[in-house]
Amino acid sequence: MPPPISKPFVERAADRRWSGQGAARRGAAIALAAAFFLACAGAALFVWSGVYDVSASAPHSNFAAWAIHATMIRSIRAHAASIQSPPRFSQAQAIRGLAQYQRHCEGCHGAPGLARAPWVSGLTPTPPYLIDAAQKWTPAELRLIVGDGVKMTAMPAWKFTLSDAELWDLVAFLERFKAMTPRRYAQMRAKLRAGR
């Protein structure tokens, strides 16, 4: 007896339908399809009902906070892989970066001994202080965050207003941020403000 390869498809399907295994498989497929449909319907209802609170005055649920933050970290690690960072940064770059930081970043991110602008605590998620940013991120990752911003966090993509060199200056500054004492930062800040 040759194997039933030559049997037409319809007949083979009919064979399966009558066997117990086929019926069980069909039941499982229907259950999965139903589960999928319910999940889609649930998601649509969730959006349509307006039940989710998007107000920034209500804190994120712990799950949402974790999911958003983890997604951001994983995305930045993955997307920064293609960015080539300079092997080292000069002191001059870091000083130019401090001027940029003071102008564009300090209000939302603060500095050693210097608080963020008061209204920033109203942002959800609220922007972090960055003194240890270089311990958490590589230069390439910092360049990506500063240049391209982060959706739904109020972090702008600075590459539309700053040049490539200016963005790297900022990274150079962040690389040396933790070496900066509050006193030194205050002195340099005062000098910059006076010079303007």
Add this chain to the structure above:
Amino acid sequence: MAKLAFKVDRLNWAALAVYAMLAGCGKSAALSASGLGDAEKGADVIVRSACGSCHEIPGIQNADGLVGPPLDHFAGRAVIAGLMPNTPDRLVHWLRFPQSASPGNAMPYMGLTEKQARDAAAYLETLR
């Protein structure tokens, strides 16, 4: 397609389970508040003030900062900022005016009100 649906469904359940666990953790910390202020409101003050970007703080979302010391077991710590005894009033004063208590340290004046500082202190005192 059916396989994908199964995966999506399983993920949802996993997410729900994790959420339930996390929500549970947050509640238990808030309920064991001391008489200082409202620990649950204090947790919100701590999140909004971005304390977690400089400190590791148990029970606070994404509080993994490596600038200042970790604040776990805070209720059991003897000294604040290496300077003064850990008493409720000293803690509130430290949270409100870190620069007057220890001039030149990295912790900024954050403009907390007395009540906000009392609530934040109450949360810290739940960390045993």
